[in-house]
Amino acid sequence: MVTLIIAEKPNVARKIAYALAEGKPVRKAIGKVPHYEFMRDGKRIIVAPAVGHLFSLAPRMKTYGYPIFDIEWVPIYVAEKGKGYAKDYIKAIATLAKGANEFIIACDYDTEGEVIGYTVLKYACDVDPSKAKRMKFSALTKKDLLRAWYNIEPTINFGMADAGIARHVLDWYWGVNLSRALTSSIKRASGKWMVLSTGRVQGPTLKFLVDREKEIQDFKPTPYWVIKMLLEKNGEQYTATYEKERILDEEEAKRVVEEAKRGPAFVEKVEVRQQKRHPPVPFDLGTLQREAYSAFGYSPKKTLEIAQRLYEKGLQSYPRTSSQKLPKNLNFRTILQNLAKLSEYKPFAHALLGEERLKPVEGKKDDPAHPAIYPTGELSKPGDLTKDERNIYDLIVRRFLALFMEPAVRETMKVVVNSNSHRFILSGARTVKEGWLKVYGKYVKFDEVILPVFKEGEPVKVLQIKREKKKTKPPARYSPAAVIKRMEDLGIGTKATRAQILETLYNRGYIEGKRKIKVTPLGMRVVEALEKNVPDIVSVELTKAFEENMEKIMAGKANREQVIEESKNQLVKILQVFREKELDIGKMLLESTGTGVTLSKATAKKRGAVKELSEEEEREVQRTVDGGTDSKKAKARKPEKRPLVIGKCPKCGGDLVVRYNRKTGKRFVGCSNWPKCDVTYPLLQRGEIIPTDKTCCGGAPVVKIRERGREYEVCVDMNCRDWRKK
Numbered sequence: 001m002v003t004l005i006i007a008e009k010p011n012v013a014r015k016i017a018y019a020l021a022e023g024k025p026v027r028k029a030i031g032k033v034p035h036y037e038f039m040r041d042g043k044r045i046i047v048a049p050a051v052g053h054l055f056s057l058a059p060r061m062k063t064y065g066y067p068i069f070d071i072e073w074v075p076i077y078v079a080e081k082g083k084g085y086a087k088d089y090i091k092a093i094a095t096l097a098k099g100a101n102e103f104i105i106a107c108d109y110d111t112e113g114e115v116i117g118y119t120v121l122k123y124a125c126d127v128d129p130s131k132a133k134r135m136k137f138s139a140l141t142k143k144d145l146l147r148a149w150y151n152i153e154p155t156i157n158f159g160m161a162d163a164g165i166a167r168h169v170l171d172w173y174w175g176v177n178l179s180r181a182l183t184s185s186i187k188r189a190s191g192k193w194m195v196l197s198t199g200r201v202q203g204p205t206l207k208f209l210v211d212r213e214k215e216i217q218d219f220k221p222t223p224y225w226v227i228k229m230l231l232e233k234n235g236e237q238y239t240a241t242y243e244k245e246r247i248l249d250e251e252e253a254k255r256v257v258e259e260a261k262r263g264p265a266f267v268e269k270v271e272v273r274q275q276k277r278h279p280p281v282p283f284d285l286g287t288l289q290r291e292a293y294s295a296f297g298y299s300p301k302k303t304l305e306i307a308q309r310l311y312e313k314g315l316q317s318y319p320r321t322s323s324q325k326l327p328k329n330l331n332f333r334t335i336l337q338n339l340a341k342l343s344e345y346k347p348f349a350h351a352l353l354g355e356e357r358l359k360p361v362e363g364k365k366d367d368p369a370h371p372a373i374y375p376t377g378e379l380s381k382p383g384d385l386t387k388d389e390r391n392i393y394d395l396i397v398r399r400f401l402a403l404f405m406e407p408a409v410r411e412t413m414k415v416v417v418n419s420n421s422h423r424f425i426l427s428g429a430r431t432v433k434e435g436w437l438k439v440y441g442k443y444v445k446f447d448e449v450i451l452p453v454f455k456e457g458e459p460v461k462v463l464q465i466k467r468e469k470k471k472t473k474p475p476a477r478y479s480p481a482a483v484i485k486r487m488e489d490l491g492i493g494t495k496a497t498r499a500q501i502l503e504t505l506y507n508r509g510y511i512e513g514k515r516k517i518k519v520t521p522l523g524m525r526v527v528e529a530l531e532k533n534v535p536d537i538v539s540v541e542l543t544k545a546f547e548e549n550m551e552k553i554m555a556g557k558a559n560r561e562q563v564i565e566e567s568k569n570q571l572v573k574i575l576q577v578f579r580e581k582e583l584d585i586g587k588m589l590l591e592s593t594g595t596g597v598t599l600s601k602a603t604a605k606k607r608g609a610v611k612e613l614s615e616e617e618e619r620e621v622q623r624t625v626d627g628g629t630d631s632k633k634a635k636a637r638k639p640e641k642r643p644l645v646i647g648k649c650p651k652c653g654g655d656l657v658v659r660y661n662r663k664t665g666k667r668f669v670g671c672s673n674w675p676k677c678d679v680t681y682p683l684l685q686r687g688e689i690i691p692t693d694k695t696c697c698g699g700a701p702v703v704k705i706r707e708r709g710r711e712y713e714v715c716v717d718m719n720c721r722d723w724r725k726k
Helices: 010-020 086-097 111-124 142-150 158-190 202-218 250-261 285-296 300-312 332-339 346-353 387-402 437-443 480-490 498-507 521-533 540-554 560-580 582-593 601-607 615-626 632-636
Strands: 002-007 026-030 033-040 043-049 055-059 071-075 102-106 223-233 236-242 265-277 408-419 422-433 461-471 645-648 655-660 667-671 680-682 688-696 700-707 710-715
Touching: 002 010, 002 086, 002 111, 010 033, 010 043, 010 142, 010 300, 026 086, 033 086, 043 086, 055 111, 055 158, 071 086, 071 111, 086 111, 102 111, 111 158, 158 540, 158 560, 158 582, 202 480, 202 498, 202 521, 202 540, 223 250, 223 408, 223 422, 250 422, 250 461, 285 300, 285 387, 285 437, 285 480, 300 387, 300 480, 300 498, 332 346, 332 387, 346 387, 387 437, 480 498, 521 582, 540 560, 560 582, 645 688, 645 700, 688 710
Parallel strands: 002 043, 002 102
Antiparallel strands: 026 033, 033 043, 055 071, 223 236, 223 461, 236 422, 265 408, 408 422, 645 655, 655 667, 667 680, 688 700, 700 710
């Protein structure tokens, strides 16, 4: 009996092996891919790693234009450039699977982890996913992994798997089709290519950023006046503010100043209040990202990456969670005892260990998959953590310690000064009891404004009363952390994807500015063109509805295929509208993008062009546009002695033949009567070209392309609505 456990990453596989092994596991390798073998409870167990997703979606056949829905799961190195390393992992898992009798998925317990496990089982192991079991854990400690082993789930979570698969399919449908549509609109308007993109969540996110940008652009400042009183007590000066915070009329401001100056000024009222400030709730991913941005300036994506590394090192629990509640069975004392071994946390941990009962503060949000983020109590060796990792770890540990501590007590003081029936407010605040601020105060900012004792009725020595002219300010631009919070509030994206969506908008050239986000002219124009012509593409409501459907699939209340089909039908309708308005959309986009063609990533970045199509799809588009790439093979290719005739010229009736550019060696279609006739068409650079005697698009020939054992037909006219002729 051989049990094969599939982990999500190599270092996680190692953690699992060392936690479960009775003794020391044996490390072996198939090629460069490690795996671990050991015995447990009389079973021979092998733990093998993936490296994240090993399979991805791609078109079943190469095709161009839109819409396209005929897709399939393929090895990720087939779908994406630069993923060649995945081939070794797929091969290793497939080899080990042949000798296994039992399969267990031990990937991260979320939708992505379930998709990774499902696709590995189905396509690498050639095993029915329903036959596999599931290890469920939220931390990579030996205790948590052993608990997961002895409480193993009988099957993978098909609700999560179905929801994850549906999300992948819909993201592909919307991202690729809408990106192709945008790109096609530019081509139709300018005759040249510029690859643009949008997506199911990307569009609505950019939309609310554009809305804020427009608010700022349209904002007209309004002048107003504030009145301040400078007073003195015990040799110290203090500033009180007029009870009416803003005065819009300058004459009224002048009158108030003149009347208040006449006095006399005295203390009319003194209010002193004390208020408890309870500790902050445990971290979910969103609050951790916002706190890390505030404390260290880390982007949401960077924070997630750091937290993921700490999780894989066993130092904290799983970060992709929306819960603000800790596990009921978590041994708080054991964690505190271990944290007490670290000098910076020792006094706080020891104080808590002296308490008879440990009850943490918790928030309202819950997550059925994982608890809130907490330190596991496992300790790293000196030098094991980078500076960024130490920062995030410190933030998480101090937050955890604060949960068990007493509330802080803040005292506020409000002094009302009356001067000739005009009232001025002097405010003070101080911390009278630190409580949880002792441990977490370095990440919380409270103003400490200490006021002297004032008694009601006592006279006040006024040094000056003056008015200050100010102007209203436009709404503030979103920070990266504020974008994540806004996405949460709107219900778009997921806890695991929001940071990446934001990063994508940066990469696309739609936004700029790391601390204050500004939408670029290109980003503004993309949203304006879509909002005017096809508003559903940037609809928050539509995207939110999709997210709700994903939740229903996960809960078993909706069918995966039905949700995909409904979304597909909705997208088809949107693309029909897009096609009708394609030229208008293209013209609007040209106002910000220019009319130049972008063919390389470097050029695209310089010109502001962006892409969402895969690397291979972009190369195919480029080959279609210019007939190929500047490869050495293309330059070295020699023209055939007898040009291949593929049809008749629709303009002059001459032969259309395959020709080669003398400088680049790239092939294209040209009329035999050149230069009298200037008809030309681009051609794909790979594959054998076979004439078909078919025509399309005003007489343009259709040719058959034969490559890698496949054949397909294409119209050589770039403006053809359906390139592939079935």
